[in-house]
Amino acid sequence: MTAMHRLPSTTPRPPEELKQLEDVWRTPTGWRVFSAVNNTTVGLLYIGTSLLFFLLAGVLGLMIRAQLAVPDNTLLSAATYNQVFTMHGTVMMFLFAIPVVEAIAVYLLPNMLGARDLPFPRLSAYAFWAYALGGLGFFCTLFVGLAPDGGWFMYPPLTGKAYSPGLNADFWLLGIGFIEISAIAGAIELIVGILFTRAPGMTLSRMPVYAWAMLVVGVMIVFAFPAVIAGTALLELERAFDWPFFIAERGGDPILWQHLFWFFGHPEVYIIFLPAAGMVSTMIPTIAGTGLVGRRAVIVAVVGVGFFSFGLWAHHMFTAGIGTLEAGFTSAASMAVAVPTAIQLFAWLGTMWKGRMRLTPPALFLLGFLFIFVLGGLTGVMVAVVPFDWQVHDSYFIVAHFHYVLIGGMVFPMFAALCYWLPLVKGHVIDTRCATWSFGLMFGGFNLAFFPMHLTGLLGMPRRVYTYPSGLGWELLNMLSTVGSFVFAAGVLLFFHGMIRSLLRPEKEPGNPWNAGTLEWLPNDCYGVRSIPQVESNDPLWDHPALAREVEEGAHWLPNTATGKRETIVTTPVDAKPRYLLVLPTDSWLPFVCAAGTAGFFLLSTAKFTVSAWLCGAVAIVTLLMWLWESDRPQPLRIARVADDVTLPVGASGTASHSWWATVIMLIVDLGIFLSFLYAYVHVSMRMEICPPPGMRLPDPWRPVLATGLLLASAGLVALARRRPLEGGQGVLRWALALAIALGIGGFALELTGQIAGGLNPVRNAWGAAVATMLAYQGMHLLLCTAAAGWVIARSLCRHLTPHSRGSLDNAALIWYYTVLQGAIIAAAVHVWPRLMA
Incomplete structure (x- = not known):
């Protein structure tokens, strides 16, 4: 019998096992719930x-x-x-x-x-x-x-x-x-x-x-x-x-x-x-009593939506003066994302057709979701067309569109989920009559509130205004939207009333x-x-x-x-x-x-x-x-x-450890923040006629070369420390980490003093501010590396660092390697990029 496939055990379990599980996992009650994890x-x-x-x-x-x-x-x-x-x-x-x-x-x-x-x-x-x-x-x-x-x-x-x-x-x-x-x-x-x-x-x-x-x-x-x-x-x-x-x-x-x-x-x-x-x-x-139609296609579609979504950010900037090429690319991506979304929609409809839907409270909210979200998706395709977006941008048409997408695409499924999974909490389903009335009020109130906003927007009402004069043809539509919003709110309150009643019943x-x-x-x-x-x-x-x-x-x-x-x-x-x-x-x-x-x-x-x-x-x-x-x-x-x-x-330990992968993901987030700072630097640089701007000069080339060399040397010492056997004495590991700290700080100080000597002034212009931001971010990381290295040394001195408990060393090494990579990118950006632009 292997670890991959195991038949159920026929050995009777000792009765004390269950009590041990209950004792170990018992949830705190009262004010101690603040300590629960x-x-x-x-x-x-x-x-x-x-x-x-x-x-x-x-x-x-x-x-x-x-x-x-x-x-x-x-x-x-x-x-x-x-x-x-x-x-x-x-x-x-x-x-x-x-x-x-x-x-x-x-x-x-x-x-x-x-x-x-x-x-x-x-x-x-x-x-x-x-x-x-x-x-x-x-x-x-x-x-x-x-x-x-x-x-x-x-x-x-x-x-x-x-x-x-x-x-x-x-x-x-x-x-x-x-x-x-x-x-x-x-x-x-x-x-x-x-x-x-x-x-x-x-x-x-x-x-x-x-x-x-x-x-x-x-x-x-x-x-x-x-x-x-x-x-x-x-x-x-x-x-x-x-x-x-x-x-x-x-x-x-x-x-x-x-x-x-x-x-x-x-x-x-x-x-x-x-x-x-x-x-x-x-x-x-x-609810339909059958398997999901096109399950693999749905999974691929989910991944596809996530991929295409990153090509849409300028969808909101068609009127901000972006170039024709950028607008065309974003418009195409905005329409392309509808394809994997439609795959999921047709899979849901196919599943309902294949099975036999029961009109339970979750089913009602799901049907409402399908109707509202499809309407929101259709207006989404409309605003993806650049000339149409120019006409309705910053009007109440956009307010209607994104409420149809967000409330239809997220809030109605969430209420369906609350109905569906509520029994997991105390064992009781929500009252069907209460949930049905709640759905009717929410569905009717939502459409009464937000559908007229399409017309209000097409009639020229701008977003974000706190009032408007009479005589523009907006009065009736705005009153309908207000009445609808209060009807929707009544449905929400009725739903929470029913949910709380279910939760107050005996478990x-x-x-x-x-x-x-x-x-x-x-x-x-x-x-x-x-x-x-x-x-x-x-x-x-x-x-x-x-x-x-x-x-x-x-x-x-x-x-x-x-x-x-x-x-x-x-x-x-x-x-x-x-x-x-x-x-x-x-x-x-x-x-x-x-x-x-x-x-x-x-x-x-x-x-x-x-x-x-x-x-x-x-x-x-x-x-x-x-x-x-x-x-x-x-x-x-x-x-x-x-x-x-x-x-x-x-x-x-190492790559088999869940904490190692969590550190990798954290560093990807860190890299995303840094790349955003780097993008800001490139963005302001390309708007300048002279780079670097007057009053600033680039340090001598030997400074970034030597600073980067010191950083790379510190990474080598960290690699040496990580590969040292952890049995027995760990003196070499501690000295290697201490020397790595000194080399890293020395390299950063060399770069920083060179920039200051070259006239770096983050207040004078955006270019100096962008350079100073990247240097400050690198300085923060070196402080973090110093703290991480000190932490590993402290654990070593307390004999907590062993071959079977080395997560702090492995994760600190990852942070150090990333910091060295970031420093090298900063050196290339600050010293090579301006010379290429000259």
Whole structure:
């Protein structure tokens, strides 16, 4: 019997095994829930918080519609309307849409993949608390007049210091940048979890379509979000230190912001849609009682949507003055993305046709989604045509279009998912009558609210105006939109009423009320499934009816706690063969305290409470160090039995380790931020007549050559340290790392002093600001490398660095290699590029 294919065990399980699992995985209650890291607890908190922001943003939307219901309305002043309008879009996009898809994934995916938990539970907890605390603090700026008022897209020069001198824009820049970092942390957790913690036998071809969608979304977040983080950093540097990235008079360019923002902003639309599409591909087969038609084509289409989405960012810039070639390319990509989307649509329709749809509450919301999203897709193709976009850009036609896409493509599937997966929480389905009335109000109210906006836009009503005069033919259409929005809101409130009533009922076993075929409907508890199932097909519960009983009896993988701690099995990324046993961290206050310190640092820094901010930052750093110190301790047990006849190593190192791959993904994010800074440098350089600008000169060529040589030498020393045997003394390793620190800092100092001697001045012009930004980013990385090397030395001195516990050394080496590569690219860009342009 092999580790790849195992028949269910016939050996009776000892009764104490189940009690051990319950004791190890028991979820904290009361106020101690703040220390929980279990995916089910964190996932529910995550979902609840994101739904709270949905309601808060909805209230702001109702305020907007109340203001626009009649002409010349004075309900809101222009200043207040701008804050409400900006916060409505910001909260919906950044605090609801993206977090809720990650939240549902954190809750669902471990059980859907047959895992006990995701591989970094504390990272999930940190990502949630950072989002919740930072998001609530950011939202409260609305009550003290400090909410941003430059639109959720924050275009300069309007948001520059000259036109927005207060702190409002700063709260958006630092708050949203920080929240995006939280989203990236969640994406890293999901990518590694999907690739490495699937149940044995769940190959990539057998993986649920929803898991495929979340894998693609995680990769999209990794590549798209760095651009907006870089953009917010550049705009904050301009506002705080007068570095003129977007000030045309000093060589900057406001269009640079649009490129960076929309490189994130349009993939974000599909980051929101694809999880919903994955949920639809999971729910429709169950409701229709048949397998998904064209399953492989749907998976390819999901990947195709993710690929094409990165060619669409200039879709929002047709009227910004981009060239004809760029507009044509973006227009073609905007139409091409409709092809893989249509493949999914026809697969869903084919599945419904092949099976027999039951008009359950989830089915109603899914049918509403299909109708609304198709209309949104049709108007999307219309605005992809450049001449038509010139006519309707910045009109209410665009408002109607993106609400049809986002609410139809994401909110209606989300409500279907809440109906469908609600029994997993307390065992009860939502009341059918309540959900049916809710759907009717939401569907009717939505179309009444947003369909007239197409006509309002075609009649010339611009976006973002807080009032309008009478006599333009907009009065009736705006009143209809306002009435529809309140009807939609009534449907939402009715739905939440029904959902809360179901959750307040006594808990019971959920069973499998929809007769689904995916693993999340296996019997589970705080420890997940009793034993991790062996998966042999796409729909294991349909194809193996006895699987639920076998899993509950402990007849499959890891029916106990082999090490006395929380564990799950790590499998190979493609074939899902068992690789090693992963010991998971237990509940801890550290993620909550670290997140609170991080949120406090960003928010208090924005409010200019410098001392308090740095105290919060110190708390975050100290708790992070405590957290990391616990994460790589040597395990006393090297081999563990995970089945009657199968043993696996406990933990792994190098490329076999999940933490090594998480570090690689983190560095890809890091590279994305740096490449955005590099793009800003190239962008402003190409706008100049003379490069470098007058008053600045390039340092002598020997400086960058020597500085790069020192960096490469430091990388060689790190490689030497990494390859040293860890048995016995580790003195050579420590001295190699210490010398690498000295060489790295020396090379950076050589480059920095050369630039300063050449007249580098980041305030004088955008070119100097761009160079200074890249140098500052490299300096930050050298500080990080110094800290990482010091960390490895400290672990070595405490005898925590062993051949079986070397993750800190391997990951520190990755960070160092990346920093050296980044330094070499900066040297080439700053010294070679201007000479090529001369």
